[in-house]
Amino acid sequence: MKPRRFSAVFSVVAVLATGPGESAERASDRRQLTLLHTSDVHGQLLPYDDLRNTSARGSLAQIATMVEEVRSEVDHLVLVLDSGDTIQGNPLERFAHIRWGRPSPTIEAMKRIGYDAMAVGNHEFNFGLDNLRRAEARANFPFLSANTIAEETGKPAFPPHRIVESGDLRIGVLGLTTPNIPNWERPENYRGLQFEPMDEAARRWVPVLREQEECDLVVVLAHTGLEVDLASGESNGTAYENFGWRLTRVPGIDVLLTGHSHRDVAPRVLNGVIASQPQARARVLTRIDLELERVDGRWSIVAWHGDNLATEDAAPDEDFVAAFAATRRDVVAALDAPITTVTAPVSVAGCRIADCAATDLIHEAQLEASGAQLSLASLLSDRTPKLAPGPVSWRWVHGLYVYPNTLVAVRVTGQQVKDILEHAARYYDGLECESGVGCTVLTDPDVRRYNVDSMAGVDYRIDPTRAEGDRVRDLRYRGLAIDVDQTFTLVCNNYRAAGGGHFPHLDSAEVVWTSSKEVTEQIGEYLEHNDPWRPAVDGNWTVGPEVVAEREVVARGG
Numbered sequence: 001m002k003p004r005r006f007s008a009v010f011s012v013v014a015v016l017a018t019g020p021g022e023s024a025e026r027a028s029d030r031r032q033l034t035l036l037h038t039s040d041v042h043g044q045l046l047p048y049d050d051l052r053n054t055s056a057r058g059s060l061a062q063i064a065t066m067v068e069e070v071r072s073e074v075d076h077l078v079l080v081l082d083s084g085d086t087i088q089g090n091p092l093e094r095f096a097h098i099r100w101g102r103p104s105p106t107i108e109a110m111k112r113i114g115y116d117a118m119a120v121g122n123h124e125f126n127f128g129l130d131n132l133r134r135a136e137a138r139a140n141f142p143f144l145s146a147n148t149i150a151e152e153t154g155k156p157a158f159p160p161h162r163i164v165e166s167g168d169l170r171i172g173v174l175g176l177t178t179p180n181i182p183n184w185e186r187p188e189n190y191r192g193l194q195f196e197p198m199d200e201a202a203r204r205w206v207p208v209l210r211e212q213e214e215c216d217l218v219v220v221l222a223h224t225g226l227e228v229d230l231a232s233g234e235s236n237g238t239a240y241e242n243f244g245w246r247l248t249r250v251p252g253i254d255v256l257l258t259g260h261s262h263r264d265v266a267p268r269v270l271n272g273v274i275a276s277q278p279q280a281r282a283r284v285l286t287r288i289d290l291e292l293e294r295v296d297g298r299w300s301i302v303a304w305h306g307d308n309l310a311t312e313d314a315a316p317d318e319d320f321v322a323a324f325a326a327t328r329r330d331v332v333a334a335l336d337a338p339i340t341t342v343t344a345p346v347s348v349a350g351c352r353i354a355d356c357a358a359t360d361l362i363h364e365a366q367l368e369a370s371g372a373q374l375s376l377a378s379l380l381s382d383r384t385p386k387l388a389p390g391p392v393s394w395r396w397v398h399g400l401y402v403y404p405n406t407l408v409a410v411r412v413t414g415q416q417v418k419d420i421l422e423h424a425a426r427y428y429d430g431l432e433c434e435s436g437v438g439c440t441v442l443t444d445p446d447v448r449r450y451n452v453d454s455m456a457g458v459d460y461r462i463d464p465t466r467a468e469g470d471r472v473r474d475l476r477y478r479g480l481a482i483d484v485d486q487t488f489t490l491v492c493n494n495y496r497a498a499g500g501g502h503f504p505h506l507d508s509a510e511v512v513w514t515s516s517k518e519v520t521e522q523i524g525e526y527l528e529h530n531d532p533w534r535p536a537v538d539g540n541w542t543v544g545p546e547v548v549a550e551r552e553v554v555a556r557g558g
Helices: 059-072 092-100 103-112 130-137 197-214 318-323 323-337 357-370 395-398 414-427 521-527
Strands: 032-038 079-082 118-119 148-150 161-166 167-177 194-196 217-223 255-258 265-270 273-277 282-297 298-310 338-340 374-378 390-393 408-415 428-433 437-444 453-456 459-462 473-477 487-493 511-519 539-541 554-557
Touching: 032 059, 032 167, 032 255, 059 265, 059 282, 059 318, 079 161, 079 167, 092 103, 092 265, 092 323, 092 395, 103 130, 118 217, 118 282, 118 554, 148 511, 161 197, 167 265, 194 298, 197 217, 273 298, 318 323, 323 395, 338 521, 357 374, 357 395, 357 408, 357 453, 357 487, 357 511, 374 414, 390 395, 395 414, 395 459, 395 521, 408 414, 408 521, 414 428, 414 453, 414 459, 414 473, 414 487, 473 487, 487 511, 511 521
Parallel strands: 032 079, 079 118, 167 217, 217 255, 255 273, 374 487, 437 554, 459 539
Antiparallel strands: 032 282, 148 194, 161 167, 265 273, 265 298, 282 298, 338 390, 374 453, 408 487, 408 511, 428 437, 459 473
């Protein structure tokens, strides 16, 4: 393991070591506290990438080693905290909840490590409230969320905070959850719950911790990212889901530990608050060491240092690995099980720039399952392994479709179909053509790649040289130009149907069909019905202006 490093972020207060001339009473007014923080672990227990069948750069097995090392090297309180999105994100967690009915392996792992508290993340709701509550009941640490409100009582549906005492030092740990869950999740998965803006909840609960609970320090575990660019201070367009910057402006918060956006934000001071975020999937452990001094009977921070520590060079804890070895064997066997065979190679490379067999498979499965006329889907992962002719395993299917979505069919008009496609076409932001070489599509990096949807059942062309909102051309259904008043049934995943990605019309459209099966299961059933799978590309959509539509078009950035 590499030596522990600290970033160059220090208080301007002088070093607080007790000198030979200081009295014992003076020394008793000094205290240290260490915070260790993870977020968005997404079920990454062991250092393996189950979908690619390779090693991974981080894991809770390595976090376990690092936490134990910290505990052994200090003689003061160490708090181990997490900001949510723990019980979803890989086949291990999915199989435990859906196939096997077992307890969450990640929660069992966190118990072994000795976590002290966790904020509830949005992905905690993916498998429904019953699964979430079972995971909460199994944990020996609290699931915190002060802004998730039970409609029946008007009170928090989870503990809002935990008070940790160490002698006369009182630390309040407040939990907060991104409130955008209704725009991502199936309604039945959060039924009876409402989600308050995080900063409003913090302004209500921080004074409770400070005044009523008489906490010396307030640490906020927030499943949220930063809604501004830290270099410029300008909005990054994510204020509907991220509240980190606004939380740093809430009086009384000492430390803000964030997550959700999967960024690596080393500890720093933002608006007077120590704030950080560790990289997702246990690739980083945040460490913050606080120097405290008691003044007038209350403890406060007078110096600190911290860093985001990469976990990849830490040796996995052997006992930890052994404890989950049988579970890993079960996962490997389930993923290796064949579904069908494929007659030609399949790759996801370039699937956002040109129609491809991988996304057409998703469309075909969605159309077969729903009976809809149109299908809307996106490529969710650029890391899906190439598929060679031969067996198709569940591992490849889960690598192609990485989220536990279900399907919803809605009724839309011809005009709405165009609006939906125009929203996806924001990604295509220009064209560079070179004589004798071809054209390169320029793409907008601010459009998240999982929001670049294509549509099956219609034919169309995207002209990246035209203005945003006017890029979808030659839109036809069964060879005829679409009538704006014509109605269609369109199938998409529940994330889209709930407004995910801010696609227009879908969240208010009439629902004509729903399925409780996950899309991976629907893809598996389609492959079973089409054995062997003969991958084909119908080429129903293209990218390029009409004058160069026949020339080679390649991606810049994918």
